[in-house]
Amino acid sequence: MSIKLEEYFGKMRIVSLARRKETLEDLNRSGLDVVYKNQNGITLYPEGIHYNLKDKDEFTFLNYEDYDVFELYTDGTLIRCFSVASTENFFFITPQCNSACIMCPSAAAVRKLHEVKNANWLIDIARHIPVTASHLTITGGEPFLAGLELFDFLNIRILLRSLSTSKVSES
Ligand code: SF4
Structure with missing residues (x-):
């Protein structure tokens, strides 16, 4: 939609x-x-x-x-x-993958040839998602082929949650 x-x-x-x-x-x-x-x-x-x-x-x-x-x-x-109401929010980072699992549902051509998108957009999304979000799924392919931006996404989420926790304990 x-x-x-x-x-x-x-x-x-x-x-x-x-x-x-x-x-x-x-x-x-x-x-x-x-x-x-x-x-x-x-x-x-x-x-x-x-x-x-x-x-x-x-x-x-x-x-x-x-x-x-x-x-x-x-x-x-x-x-x-x-979606605030959903417990199944997921971020599909890339179909590319450097493994070759025998049960993989993706075609080898998709896993090997597809480009990894720049993951900078994830960092902006991380700032917008409410700190109360209890569960986020990151998936692919192999999401870590996106490189360091993926760690930035995770670090921002950890930072926001810890800031929110310290605000609660101060009040
Ligand atoms: S996408 Fe998943 S199942 Fe497919 S080869 Fe990579 S790790 Fe294995």
Whole structure:
């Protein structure tokens, strides 16, 4: 399921969803890019630009919740990559793999020839996923072929969780 912001021609970016004013304020305080769902469409922050939605996209938004995370593409396509309500959020890093397991469901050509995508986008996603997320799956292929960015993703998650834990113990 995807949504289209017809007049968006900006850069590819990661955004969090706010449906309530309090969530918008919380995400703004965290310095994260946000799509704020209001009655007549959505507003993109930090720039505060409003976009109208088609009826079918208004309907699709009913499936999404506060703090869900989306990839927003340069043509305005909005695709959810993290769902707060799900315990099965997974990130498919690459189909490439340097093993050759006999039971592998992927064709050898896919495992050997497919390029590993730059994994920088994972770092931005890591910042947006709420610290309360208890379970994330990283999969492939062999995800560690993505290199050091994958460790950055893991390190940011560990850092955010430890900051949140220390805030709780201080209060
Ligand atoms: S993708 Fe998984 S199952 Fe397939 S060869 Fe690599 S490690 Fe083995």
